[in-house]
Amino acid sequence: MQSQIPLYPEQASNFAPQVDTLVVFMMAVCLFFAVAICAAVIFFFFKYQRKHPDEIGVPIHGDLRLEITWIVLPFFLLLAMFGWGAVIYVDYRHTPTDTLDIYVIGKQWMWKLQQPDGRKEINELHVPVNRDVRLIMASEDVIHDFSVPAFRVKMDVVPGHYNTMWFRPTKVGKYHFFCSQYCGTNHAVMGGWVEVMEADEYAKWLSGTSGSGDPVSMGEKLYNELACNTCHLPDGKGRGPSYFGVYGSKVKLADGSTVTADDAYIRESILQPNAKIVAGYVPVMPSFQGLVTEDQILQLTAYIKSLKDQPPPGRPGATEPATGKK
């Protein structure tokens, strides 16, 4: 467990240092006032303790000069805070011209993202470092919010509107992104990772998936293309069980029996999905008989196999299947 309490999120975008500098300024001003007021209260409290039970205080009714001072002085401080904040915000809302455009769709409870070349990702975003990135966002159902604390940016994703946001990642690494506007049952797990890569790594990543590759990456591509991803969410909270850590494990079935998840089981689950239903899920998956070739089944199996070392979701089957009204 963490031995220390972190006080600062990482600074990984052009906005992060700007925001943090402003925080320091505001913190200084606010601390000054908070400390001054608390110190005054405590000091007066002890200094003017009642000495005799029937004693009264000195009748002072007010002082116009003081009142004017503490109206005018804070006003200018507030003006400074306002102006500084507005500058950052206006910058944030005005996208630079040459941007890498990523299209983002929020839906209950996942993110669909698409690179400019059409490559799709689910709950993951790969971007090159030091390049202006614009997210163009739409929602399929309710209001969501795409938020990356390490970049200090967020923006609501509103159905019926296209909202945009931009940032320039400045540090290679993996950072959390969250859904920050409450959107229903699984709001808290509607998040993922932004992976900031060196420009050449990013290019390699982009091209790596478009050419013919190893069975695992082909399987991953199929996983997206056949829309397995819409139900078999990594966290197991979709309509179907997660693939994570499933290969080779003992799977508990709805009828109470157990089965080992081997190649045959996976093949059967694709072609006759309702033959064996995992406990906690309902039989809603259609058969893929005739829709996938044997090659593709192998690739999918390879992909699922590759995920066997991933941690399985916390409580498989303990959550109800998603029942979003649509």
Next chain:
Amino acid sequence: MSSAPITPSGGEKLPREHYLNATYGIRSWLLTTDHKRIALLYLISVTFFFFIGGIFASLIRIHLLTPGGYLVTPETYNKLFTMHGVAMIFFFLIPSIPAVLGNFLIPIMIGAKDLAFPKINLLSWYIYLVGGGFVLYSFATGGLDTGWTFYTPLSSIYSNSAVTPAVIGIFINGFSSILTGLNFIVTVHTMRAPGMTWMRLPLFVWAHYATSIIFILGTPVIAITLLLAGLERMFHLGFFNPAYGGDPILFQHMFWFYSHPAVYIMILPAMGVISEIIPTFARKPIFGYDFIAASSIGIAVIGFIVWAHHMFLTGQSTYSAVAFSFLTFLVAIPSAVKVFNWTSTLYKGSISFDTPMLYGLGFIGLFTIGGLTGLFLACLGLDIHLHDTYFVVAHFHYIMVGGAIMGYLGGIHFWWPKITGRLYPESLARIAAIVLFVGFNLTFFPQFILGFLGMPRRYHDYPPEYQVLNVMSTAGASILALGYLLPMVYLTWSMRYGKVAGKNPWPATGLEWTTDSPPLTENFHETPVVDWEVYDFEHRPELGLLGAVSKKPAPAHGDD
């Protein structure tokens, strides 16, 4: 003038006849038009809702002890925080001080026999009960999971929970607020006793006047907004539904037009309470009376033109965001003026250590922190990062719990002798005040840091790096819960066994302290005539304090 010199309390008897023993029986309470009895009816009902909201809060905090959330399912968690918000905001915080203390005190403070419309006052309590009934029905039949903000289209289309009865309940409850506000405004205008000029009104009354302005002008808008959202849900209309071209952002505009000023509904009355407590226990006139009174009105007015600062990141126009941010910074000034004036009042006072004063000073500290952190959120650049994180949660709990509830409890302790005629055990009460202060800070201060680190609000599950702070917060919450239970126990005890308080135990200068404790049904034996300035200890020899000189012949001035 009827006020006799103060006699030390203890060993006295309660007055032979007062509002509590004027009539007996359930009917005499349920059909009463006496503002004091209605205040007690409200006291019981808001305490009930406070308990319900408190239970939800405890479950939330226990659930958040560990990442991964093992106590309740995500759906249940969402229902818990929604119902916590609905119960606490609409059925506890908004009516708490106005409907309990305001109802009890405003007529007495201005020297009237009752509010202008006593029957409407009773009606507003029944409306509250009906609204509350609908909301409890919603809680009981599965609860609702939309967040207290009812953002469309989640609330109007996608949520599967019992949204409709809750919306109806809040809609109905709105009329209770409207009628209370209407009653207060008219009462303050037309029912003042001879000599009670505007500039002699206690600041508590000024604060409630400002609050009533918000009740009157804001509440109808939330009523119509929730009505439209409810209709949209029931009949699949399209007011806020993008599928029909409706705009969810419009809902937010209309919702916050009321709900931002509603924050001031909660805090303004608490500020009024503090403005009474501080001069009483510093035994000197309040510093800058007219500035505090004017700032109440200023907050009420400016508070209406800042609402869209809840919507900086919804795609609102940049110009609009800049304008609303500026206006939001402006509203900080009247709040700051109040804090500076309260602090200055302590200077050269004769300060005592009584329980209400502890709440008063605690309020100053917590409200200062709550207010200053509000600046972070008003600041456009920082709101990009802090919006919808735990920073927001911490900020508004500092205002609403640290501000409004501390004010409410302070007020209850301050006027308890007037309400019941008896004193509570002082040392126990002081301990409770300190426990509350400590527990509160431990609960909510870590949430500022959580928010700055980026933990979004309304998460049933969070990454493990946030755990330490969450554990601190939960630990604080258990202390806080103890702090709330203590007063409930000893105040109930004192109703029967407390020492008899006498007319004016502190002593304080307001008109309410010149009548019996508890007062008569008609409040005063004869219509009082006010011939002293507000918070004046110096010219009030009947209070029996040292250094008081006899009244100077002060002509009434400033009549409206």
Next chain:
Amino acid sequence: MADHSEHIVSPKVYAAILAALLVGTVLTVEAAKINLGRWNIILALTIATIKMSLVILFFMHGKYSSRRTQLVIVAGFFWLAIMLGLTLQDYSTRHAEPSRSQINDPATTVFLRS
């Protein structure tokens, strides 16, 4: 602070106001049938506002009410103006949303539709 004793408006005045309101109604209907572009809406709302003022001032005795009552009326409309005005200024200054032409990549359009 007391209200002055109530003012009695004579039936003649009421009749005159009735006539004015009826004329206003006919006017606004006739004006609506002519194409004046954006002035149609402005004219219609102006006539409605005049009609409203007549009702408030005479039928509702607003003209003869105490200052305090007049202040209450004005405050009501002032707050209505705040609500309408500040909300409309947001909507009327929005240019930031990318228009459809900016998002014209066919692949994207398909994606956004999915």
Next chain:
Amino acid sequence: MHRTGELFGQYRTLEQQKETASLGMWVFLVTEILFFGGVFLAYTINRHAFPTAFGIGGNMLDLNLGFANTIVLIASSFTMAMSVWSAQTSHKKLVPIFLILTLVLGSVFLGIKVVEYKQKFDHHLIPGHSFDISYCSKNPTACGLSGKALEDEKKEIEEGIQAEKGNPKDPDEGGLVALNAHAQLYFSLYFGMTGLHALHMIIGAGLLFWLILEARKGRFDANYNTPVDNIGLYWHFVDIVWIFLFPLLYLINRHLA
């Protein structure tokens, strides 16, 4: 319980009592302004977004009925004002007569409203699954449309379909689907606004009924007329709401019809 000019316990003088009642009523009306203000705001924003659909929707309303209703309501306001005058001048016999006239006119208004609602129902203009803005142009006989009126309506809807195709708020939907959705929004607002107004009328009619019973007993005169006065204020307020609803709902874009 309402004895003439009785002084209630909480007041010191009759003057104070009367003044308080009047102020209370005005404050209540201010809340009503804001209450209706909410729907007016919703109307404004949506009309701003979909001028074409809202224009077409407005032209689907029956101008003659709307005009008649405006006249009826203004007349009822006049009779209400006259009943207040009768009470103030102690014409005790006239008070109930004018009140009854007001109630009758109010009922006529509601009756016409019912006819209008029925018409909208027949023309498939009730928001819901069967909503179809082009119903009348497709089934002219059912709506009694013919000749130039039919041609106009067909043309208008065709233009509307073209205009909605490029609506930036719905880039994916074009033509009739969008037009129907947005016209449905107009009719939701139409029913919401007129329904809320009619509800106020019904409450007003109930109050008038009670007032008539009291007035027939000769309760109201120069000394005591607060209830007539206050209910009169309420009735005029409801009239004012209609004065705005009429042009906003019926007249906008009428010149295009």
